[in-house]
Amino acid sequence: MSRPTISHDDGTIYxxxxxxxxxxxxESGDRVTIETIDSLEGELQSAADVLESVPEEVNAATGPIDVEGAExxxxxxxxIEEIRIAEERGRVVTIDGFGLLDGDDAIDAPRTVPTPVDDGSLTFGDLEVPIEPVVGTIGVAPAGESYTTLVPHDHGGNLDTTDVTAGNTIYFPVFQAGAMLAMGDCKAAMADGEMCGTGSEIATEIDVTLEVVDDPATRLERPLIETPDAWKTVASAETLEEACKxxxxxxxxxxxxxxxxDPTEAYMFSSLVGGLEISQVVDPLVTVRNAIPKAYLSDPL
Structure with missing residues (x-):
């Protein structure tokens, strides 16, 4: 069975x-290839190209994809089976008014550093960094309020989470018929925290398998990530403390x-085996995850 391709030329959302x-x-169970454009839509190609401010429309997400039967x-x-780099360079930027150290006297903004990619690594100046692609923005239609593709929330969105990568599965609560999945804002490499506000922003091709889990054993309120070794709850909030909670x-x-x-015993046990991880601290809401090893949590769905 051929794998259909859905491109940013077919549709994007902001x-x-x-x-x-x-x-x-x-259909549920279909294998799909999704083509994405970089979060800045090719606007920055050299160090001379800079962004004075965050664009009104940013992080174009390819889709939405209507998954038949999702309710x-x-x-x-x-x-996420595979993420392939689809252009010859990425770009890392600072933008005035954005980033963890925005306003710090030691930090220049705006600035752009192109990151050429070749043979499994990218170049940042004279330094080489392994390519480990990440999907930055991925989500479904929300329950009530609307959220731009710059904002993470219970529907997913701009999670900027390094575990949204090849070999892992991310689970979303379905709020609307068809789920309406969209994704984009990919990075050739990105660290936990995304401190300057970007990773190496780049275009990609993403191979995914989409499956509807009906009547799940656990009713999800927010995204959940499965890695080979752990289940990771993902939450976004106005403060890091609230997201952790x-x-x-x-x-x-x-x-x-x-x-x-009971919940108190589970709370105590989580303090023994869980692990809080920072996804990003730069978006309008911050995002964290809590990792529970599979030795203590089998299949919650």
């Missing part, structure tokens, strides 16, 4: 809204269901 309409309909209360599983509460719910303990 806002996740409850009333999204799909540019393509696929509110279901879960959409997005297995939400990710921990979600992990507690999973541990409670798995082991038949």
């Amino acid at each position: 806002e996740f809204t409850p009333d999204l309409e799909g540019v393509r309909t696929v 509110p209360g279901d879960v959409l599983a997005v297995e 939400r990710a921990n509460l979600d992990a507690i719910e999973l541990l409670t269901a798995e082991h038949g303990v």
